Amino acid sequence: MKKMTKFKRVPAEVSVNSLTPLNITCGSSKCSDNLHCFHMSKADVKKHGTSGVCKECGSDLIDWKRIHKNNLKDVKFTFKAMKHELIRHVFWHTPIEKKAIENASKLNPVQMKERAKKLINQKIGKSNNFREGYQTAKVGNEIVNYAQHATATCCRKCLEYWHNIPMGTNLNEDQLEYCADLAMLYIQDRLKDHSSKLAK
Numbered sequence: 001m002k003k004m005t006k007f008k009r010v011p012a013e014v015s016v017n018s019l020t021p022l023n024i025t026c027g028s029s030k031c032s033d034n035l036h037c038f039h040m041s042k043a044d045v046k047k048h049g050t051s052g053v054c055k056e057c058g059s060d061l062i063d064w065k066r067i068h069k070n071n072l073k074d075v076k077f078t079f080k081a082m083k084h085e086l087i088r089h090v091f092w093h094t095p096i097e098k099k100a101i102e103n104a105s106k107l108n109p110v111q112m113k114e115r116a117k118k119l120i121n122q123k124i125g126k127s128n129n130f131r132e133g134y135q136t137a138k139v140g141n142e143i144v145n146y147a148q149h150a151t152a153t154c155c156r157k158c159l160e161y162w163h164n165i166p167m168g169t170n171l172n173e174d175q176l177e178y179c180a181d182l183a184m185l186y187i188q189d190r191l192k193d194h195s196s197k198l199a200k
Contacts, residue, residue, distance in 0.1 A: 009056065010035075010086070019090050021138040021149065026158060028086050031057040035086040038062060039161055068164035072181055079185075082152060082162065091150035092186075096143060101194055104143040104187060112187060112198055117180035119144045124156055124179075125171045146190070147183035 007014070007023055010030035029037040036054035044055040053060045061084050066077065082088040104112060123136050136154040137145045148154040152162035159165045165175055184198075191198050 016086075016089070017093075019086075019094075021087075021090060021094055021146075024087055024090060026087050026155075027055070029054065029056045030086055031059065034059075034084065035089050036061070036084055037087075038085055039157065067162065070163055070165075070178055072178070072185075075182070075185055079151075082150070088150055088152065091146055092190075094146070096146055096190060097139060097141060099141040100143040100146070101191065103141055104191065104198060105194065107198065109184070109188075109198055113180050113184050116144045116147065116183040116187070117176055120148065120153060120179045120183065121171065121176055123148070124153065124159060125176065127156075127167070127169050143187055143190075144183055147186040150186050151179075151182040153179040153182055 005023060006025065007019075007028055008025070010016070010019065010024070010028060010033075012032055014030075016030060016033050016035060026039055027037050029035060031054060036059055037056060038052065038054060040048075040051055040053070040055045045051045048055075048058045050060075052062060052064050062081050063077075066074065067081055071078075079092075083092055107115065119142070136148045138149060139145065152158040156165075156167040159179070160167050163178070165171070171179070188198055
């Protein structure tokens with residue numbers, strides 16, 4: 001089987017539309033298409049002289065103060081901002097596996113939210129997960145996987161810089177509810193063209 005190419009900086013000749021979740025990581029970017037990576041290391045902050053900008057090109061596109069209020073009433077703004085990040089953009093547009101859609105479509109909204117909350121708690125709820133950053137699969141039969149990567153609830157590092165929920169502590173009930181609500185909004189949006197009890 002041919003090995004999947006994984007890009008850090010997506011080459012100009014590679015179309016964003018051709019990318020799949022398996023081609024990219026949280027650190028991937030294609031700045032020429034205004035799709036960036038805002039997860040910065042200390043070296044990136046030093047290079048650009050500030051935090052909260054694209055680690056590659058320094059583009060300053062995100063109103064972090066507004067995003068970090070974690071206001072679900074302002075979620076359209078939050079999701080629009082997230083789509084400036086390459087990995088979030090891909091997960092908002094990549095085809096979801098048929099089995100994942102079928103599995104999700106068997107559930108009503110209450111059941112789906114409970115499942116999302118349970119899976120999020122299992123994957124990122126604890127402060128000391130030794131597999132931090134790797135515990136949420138990118139594809140598969142579980143639509144929550146897609147939702148977590150799209151909404152930056154996939155690992156504690158993404159949760160910290162996008163949602164200002166610090167690493168080092170277990171997620172509390174309000175934080176789990178917030179993460180599950182984000183996942184549900186993604187799922188309902190992605191299933192709106194399917195015959196599903198979850199569609200808006």
